[in-house]
Amino acid sequence: METFKSVFGDYDWDTIQSKIYQTTTKQVEQALAKSKRNLDDFIALISPAATTYLEQMAQECHELTKKRFGKTIQMYAPLYLSNECQNICTYCGFSLDNKIKRKTLSDAEIKLEVESLKEAGFDHVLLVTGEANYTVNINYFLNAIEQIKNDFSTISVEVQPLSTEEYQQLHEAGVYSVLVYQETYHQEVYKKYHTKGKKSNFDFRLETPDRIGKAGIHKIGLGVLLGLEDWRTDSFFNTLHLDYLQKTYWQTKYSVSFPRLRPAEGIIEPNFIMDDKDLTQLICAYRLWNEDLEISISTRENENFRNNIIPIGVTSMSAGSKTNPGGYVVDPQSLEQFEISDERSAQEIAKIISNKGYEAVWKDNPYLVTSPQPSPKEREPKSKIVNHHSTI
Amino acid sequence: MSLFKIGDRTLKSRLFLGTGKFGSNTEMEEAILASESELVTVALKRIDLETDTDAILNHLKHPRINLLPNTSGARNAKEAIFAAQLAREALETNWLKLEIHPDPKYLMPDAIETLKATEALAKLGFIVLPYIHADPVLCKHLENAGTAAVMPLGSPIGSNKGLKTIDFLEIIIEQSKVPVIIDAGIGAPSDAAKAMELGADAVLVNTAIAVAGNPKFMAEAFKEAVIAGRKAFEAKLGQQYKQAVASSPLTAFLYE
Numbered sequence: 001m002e003t004f005k006s007v008f009g010d011y012d013w014d015t016i017q018s019k020i021y022q023t024t025t026k027q028v029e030q031a032l033a034k035s036k037r038n039l040d041d042f043i044a045l046i047s048p049a050a051t052t053y054l055e056q057m058a059q060e061c062h063e064l065t066k067k068r069f070g071k072t073i074q075m076y077a078p079l080y081l082s083n084e085c086q087n088i089c090t091y092c093g094f095s096l097d098n099k100i101k102r103k104t105l106s107d108a109e110i111k112l113e114v115e116s117l118k119e120a121g122f123d124h125v126l127l128v129t130g131e132a133n134y135t136v137n138i139n140y141f142l143n144a145i146e147q148i149k150n151d152f153s154t155i156s157v158e159v160q161p162l163s164t165e166e167y168q169q170l171h172e173a174g175v176y177s178v179l180v181y182q183e184t185y186h187q188e189v190y191k192k193y194h195t196k197g198k199k200s201n202f203d204f205r206l207e208t209p210d211r212i213g214k215a216g217i218h219k220i221g222l223g224v225l226l227g228l229e230d231w232r233t234d235s236f237f238n239t240l241h242l243d244y245l246q247k248t249y250w251q252t253k254y255s256v257s258f259p260r261l262r263p264a265e266g267i268i269e270p271n272f273i274m275d276d277k278d279l280t281q282l283i284c285a286y287r288l289w290n291e292d293l294e295i296s297i298s299t300r301e302n303e304n305f306r307n308n309i310i311p312i313g314v315t316s317m318s319a320g321s322k323t324n325p326g327g328y329v330v331d332p333q334s335l336e337q338f339e340i341s342d343e344r345s346a347q348e349i350a351k352i353i354s355n356k357g358y359e360a361v362w363k364d365n366p367y368l369v370t371s372p373q374p375s376p377k378e379r380e381p382k383s384k385i386v387n388h389h390s391t392i
Numbered sequence: 393m394s395l396f397k398i399g400d401r402t403l404k405s406r407l408f409l410g411t412g413k414f415g416s417n418t419e420m421e422e423a424i425l426a427s428e429s430e431l432v433t434v435a436l437k438r439i440d441l442e443t444d445t446d447a448i449l450n451h452l453k454h455p456r457i458n459l460l461p462n463t464s465g466a467r468n469a470k471e472a473i474f475a476a477q478l479a480r481e482a483l484e485t486n487w488l489k490l491e492i493h494p495d496p497k498y499l500m501p502d503a504i505e506t507l508k509a510t511e512a513l514a515k516l517g518f519i520v521l522p523y524i525h526a527d528p529v530l531c532k533h534l535e536n537a538g539t540a541a542v543m544p545l546g547s548p549i550g551s552n553k554g555l556k557t558i559d560f561l562e563i564i565i566e567q568s569k570v571p572v573i574i575d576a577g578i579g580a581p582s583d584a585a586k587a588m589e590l591g592a593d594a595v596l597v598n599t600a601i602a603v604a605g606n607p608k609f610m611a612e613a614f615k616e617a618v619i620a621g622r623k624a625f626e627a628k629l630g631q632q633y634k635q636a637v638a639s640s641p642l643t644a645f646l647y648e
Contacts (some may be wrong), residue, residue: 036566054643055643058642151499164533246567247568247569280643304645307645308645311642312642312643
């Protein structure tokens with residue numbers, strides 16, 4: 001089976017890095033002058049040379065996003081189901097070597113957490129776990145999804161890499177999108193951060209989006225963990241990955257997230273600092289490269305940044321998030337994956353969005369055909385239907 | 393200028409020629425040689441397969457010229473597959489320009505039958521180059537079916553109307569994993585240059601050369617236009633600058 005690995009093999013980290021850093025202002029201007037942009041243009045737009053064009057990039061980013069997505073921001077909330085994990089990842093609070101009590105939500109606990117999210121107004125949930133294949137596996141996911149599928153119009157998952165067959169099962173169970181981040185595309189650096197567990201297999205993770213695509217999942221979310229390596233070079237590879245996936249699984253939608261390394265239990269300091277200006281440039285570069293890409297900003301980011309990034313290319317936001325299983329009501333003190341930065345509630349965020357002249361969209365029904373179908377009576381009336389979608 | 397790879401073959405010229413409508417076979421031969429084309433399509437229905445001294449083929453016997461038999465006249469997948477097999481046997485090439493047009497007036501390509509035939513022929517080992525509408529979704533289906541390239545039309549065949557489908561061609565070029573060859577409707581060298589500037593991998597021209605006052609001279613003009621367009625594409629065309637007038641700055645918060 002042909003996968004992204006064969007494309008990835010044609011590119012060399014150092015060559016790409018020097019290409020990015022040697023970009024001239026003329027190349028940036030050429031990229032800015034285009035209406036359809038390719039990977040070379042993306043390189044120009046994330047280069048240091050493009051930083052002086054940031055306002056111009058932001059203006060076009062704003063216009064393109066408005067044209068394609070309207071003035072709307074999709075709202076979602078993460079629901080952490082488990083912090084059990086057999087991997088050692090030196091930046092993550094769930095890392096196996098963190099000797100802290102672990103928790104996996106039971107059916108009853110999931111119900112309580114879901115009630116809290118529904119009360120806050122959420123209709124799109126993102127299920128998150130670590131990687132504990134003996135206990136938190138496809139059977140656990142299918143059971144959890146069956147339990148919550150009538151409560152949310154959209155279910156996304158961000159769990160350990162699975163097989164194509166397992167992704168098919170998730171698809172049939174009603175999962176709309178699957179997120180999997182490569183963390184870094186630098187193979188040697190990847191090995192340093194992922195020292196133990198199934199996640200230490202770089203290639204298996206690299207080929208995961210291919211399996212998701214083959215399984216027919218509607219949307220795939222990619223991202224790199226910003227702070228592990230040079231964000232510019234890593235972001236190029238993430239874009240290369242998206243470019244390949246879009247051409248191969250052409251019926252699928254794509255989203256991108258920008259997790260910046262945050263403080264967490266027992267973690268190391270980021271090797272590479274990405275400031276707000278850098279992140280703004282990156283968001284604009286993605287949008288200028290791809291009008292249809294969904295762009296998500298989580299509560300990892302600070303209040304000021306989140307307030308101001310709303311009109312610049314973002315299409316979905318989480319709010320009031322807890323990154324620990326049971327964090328909403330069941331067990332607020334359990335081990336969290338990372339500290340969030342923006343602690344405002346969902347309703348507060350919705351108000352900020354509205355003050356910016358945008359509308360917070362809670363429900364976005366993707367017309368999923370699941371088996372068995374809930375009867376129309378069981379479904380809540382559709383308050384709002386828009387033709388695009390969101391995740392992290 | 394980069395070389396062009398299609399199937400297992402690498403080509404220098406990005407101009408493909410058709411062999412119909414010329415005033416004489418000698419005129420055709422002169423034009424093809426002047427164009428420096430390396431891939432020339434011939435309608436299987438016009439070739440006399442019974443003799444080895446076919447009039448058209450005799451004029452195409454040059455080391456640079458590779459033959460691309462086409463199934464012109466086929467009205468459905470079944471007929472096209474039959475024609476393809478005949479062509480493979482007679483011309484000893486597994487390359488095939490797949491043309492299926494049930495409508496004899498405008499010769500509009502049949503998307504459904506073309507997709508069926510592409511799938512079957514790819515399985516039989518053919519290098520299939522299907523002639524199609526400028527339909528981006530069909531192009532992706534053809535990729536999955538194993539096509540070697542796609543040949544979307546610029547405008548109705550033989551119309552010389554140029555790139556009427558330009559918006560769709562741009563989408564196809566953007567999305568395609570296989571070479572995109574713009575076929576049909578290219579009426580002037582400027583159309584060919586434009587197609588190449590968009591990023592098409594090659595163009596196929598027939599009528600515009602065959603019916604020109606001086607086909608040989610026109611073939612040269614197309615040769616130069618295709619080279620110019622490709623070079624412009626590779627040199628990264630400077631496009632018109634948009635006015636960027638910032639009404640209210642969006643990034644001021646970064647500097648506060």
